[in-house]
Amino acid sequence: MASREEVKTSKEELRMKVLELKKTNEELQRRLNDQLLFEQMMTLHYRKEKELANQLQETTRKLEEVNEELKRKDRIKDEFVSIASHELRTPVQSILGFADLAKENLIDQHEAWNGVIEAALRLQKVAKDILDVSRIQSGQLSYNMSTFGINDLILSIMNSVRPVLSNKQSLETNLDEEVEIVADKARITQVLGNIMSNAIKFTKEGRIKIQTHSLLEQNKIEISITDSGPGIHPDILPNLFGKFVSRDVQGGSQHGTGLGLFISKAIVTAHNGQISAHNNEEVGATFRIVLPIYNSPPEGDKGNGSVQVLQHS
Amino acid sequence: MRNIDPESMKILIAEDEHDIAMQYKISLENRKHHVVLTMDGDECIKAYRNALKHPKSAADGKFPFDLVVLDHRMPKKDGVDVAKEILKINPDQRILFASAYSRETLVTDLKELNRAMAVIQKPFRVSAFVNVVEDKEIPAELEKINVKVHASKDMRPSDDELSVMVKTLSRIRRPDVWYTLGDTVVE
Numbered sequence: 001m002a003s004r005e006e007v008k009t010s011k012e013e014l015r016m017k018v019l020e021l022k023k024t025n026e027e028l029q030r031r032l033n034d035q036l037l038f039e040q041m042m043t044l045h046y047r048k049e050k051e052l053a054n055q056l057q058e059t060t061r062k063l064e065e066v067n068e069e070l071k072r073k074d075r076i077k078d079e080f081v082s083i084a085s086h087e088l089r090t091p092v093q094s095i096l097g098f099a100d101l102a103k104e105n106l107i108d109q110h111e112a113w114n115g116v117i118e119a120a121l122r123l124q125k126v127a128k129d130i131l132d133v134s135r136i137q138s139g140q141l142s143y144n145m146s147t148f149g150i151n152d153l154i155l156s157i158m159n160s161v162r163p164v165l166s167n168k169q170s171l172e173t174n175l176d177e178e179v180e181i182v183a184d185k186a187r188i189t190q191v192l193g194n195i196m197s198n199a200i201k202f203t204k205e206g207r208i209k210i211q212t213h214s215l216l217e218q219n220k221i222e223i224s225i226t227d228s229g230p231g232i233h234p235d236i237l238p239n240l241f242g243k244f245v246s247r248d249v250q251g252g253s254q255h256g257t258g259l260g261l262f263i264s265k266a267i268v269t270a271h272n273g274q275i276s277a278h279n280n281e282e283v284g285a286t287f288r289i290v291l292p293i294y295n296s297p298p299e300g301d302k303g304n305g306s307v308q309v310l311q312h313s
Numbered sequence: 314m315r316n317i318d319p320e321s322m323k324i325l326i327a328e329d330e331h332d333i334a335m336q337y338k339i340s341l342e343n344r345k346h347h348v349v350l351t352m353d354g355d356e357c358i359k360a361y362r363n364a365l366k367h368p369k370s371a372a373d374g375k376f377p378f379d380l381v382v383l384d385h386r387m388p389k390k391d392g393v394d395v396a397k398e399i400l401k402i403n404p405d406q407r408i409l410f411a412s413a414y415s416r417e418t419l420v421t422d423l424k425e426l427n428r429a430m431a432v433i434q435k436p437f438r439v440s441a442f443v444n445v446v447e448d449k450e451i452p453a454e455l456e457k458i459n460v461k462v463h464a465s466k467d468m469r470p471s472d473d474e475l476s477v478m479v480k481t482l483s484r485i486r487r488p489d490v491w492y493t494l495g496d497t498v499v500e
Contacts, residue, residue: 093333093436
């Protein structure tokens with residue numbers, strides 16, 4: 001039998017062991033916690049790293065996209081500058097040629113002056129169109145709005161183009177009841193004048209018909225200009241309202257800047273309108289412009305609301 | 314004026330601008346040249362083939378025209394495509410480009426012709442144009458260069474050869490005229 005002293009010693013030893021085990025356990029627990037914490041941190045770290053990598057990938061992709069877009073815009077700009085300089089140089093060539101030939105008495109003076117004037121006017125038109133395009137692209141084309149009747153405007157444009165018609169060309173109208181629109185009169189005149197002079201240019205023999213049709217339910221007016229010319233070449237129809245696209249892809253010496261329809265579309269769009277073109281089933285082409293109608297406010301509430309400025313962007 | 318040949322030349326012109334085409338015709342006919350005007354690329358090739366088919370003299374059978382003047386931007390077929398077709402028929406045909414395009418735009422297209430080409434840059438004075446048309450040194454030097462270009466491997470002259478060619482082109486500089494040889498432009 002163990003003596004009391006021995007039992008006491010064993011107990012003491014046991015207590016010590018328990019204490020030691022407890023300590024070891026605590027140490028292990030602590031290490032385990034550290035380990036878990038470390039793992040958690042690592043997981044977080046990896047997750048963060050992956051997130052960052054994804055973000056980086058996404059940013060790179062976006063940058064590549066922006067880069068491509070910039071390159072595309074740069075190509076368009078180069079193309080624009082190249083064609084614009086071509087369009088500016090051509091009438092200058094014409095002017096120089098007429099002047100040189102007239103100086104040498106190789107051409108009738110009257111014919112030379114007419115040629116010089118025509119080429120100078122063309123140069124002026126190209127310069128004006130290029131300026132308009134540049135303003136449209138930078139969002140700086142401003143509009144002076146006023147209220148006016150669309151039929152009045154159409155009739156005045158018709159009066160101004162009538163003198164250029166040959167006896168093989170006729171101008172017809174079929175106008176709905178007069179409605180007022182709020183728009184930049186000069187710019188809308190520019191659009192309609194451009195489309196009408198195109199129609200006259202391409203319809204050597206035949207008729208040009210201008211119609212208006214009120215779309216009262218939509219609060220809009222539709223203006224259509226139909227010609228009986230050769231129609232629009234199917235190759236250029238999808239991009240007709242682009243820059244430097246001219247209807248005369250198959251024509252001969254008919255010149256135009258190829259900017260008129262691009263400018264027209266920008267102007268109509270800035271007026272919350274639509275412009276479109278299609279070839280007629282039988283012959284010729286039709287241009288259709290839809291513009292919002294101005295509804296006069298109730299009596300006593302007229303104010304001076306007729307003037308506002310739209311900014312095209 | 315230098316090296317002007319008083320002989321009458323047969324000149325085919327493709328120019329879609331009516332006024333400019335007429336100016337070429339008046340100024341060249343004043344110098345007793347015979348001018349055929351065409352208003353687009355297709356018409357120009359047709360006129361060239363037609364002249365080959367119906368030669369007015371024995372010499373016309375090979376060279377129906379002493380010179381073909383081409384605008385670049387034209388309806389139906391552009392000037393470089395017309396040049397390609399004419400050079401396919403007659404690789405030694407003398408061609409002069411008269412274009413309002415800047416050289417940056419034209420060089421890429423002209424490169425496809427694999428030869429040294431002369432371009433008169435619009436706008437130019439009528440006298441400058443007549444002088445270039447009648448200049449015999451330009452076509453003679455271009456022809457020599459083009460023989461060398463075609464004799465070189467893959468039609469790519471070595472750097473040394475190219476440098477000699479560029480020197481030659483620099484020697485025949487004229488107002489409003491520039492030359493293209495591959496990517497190289499001499500003006």
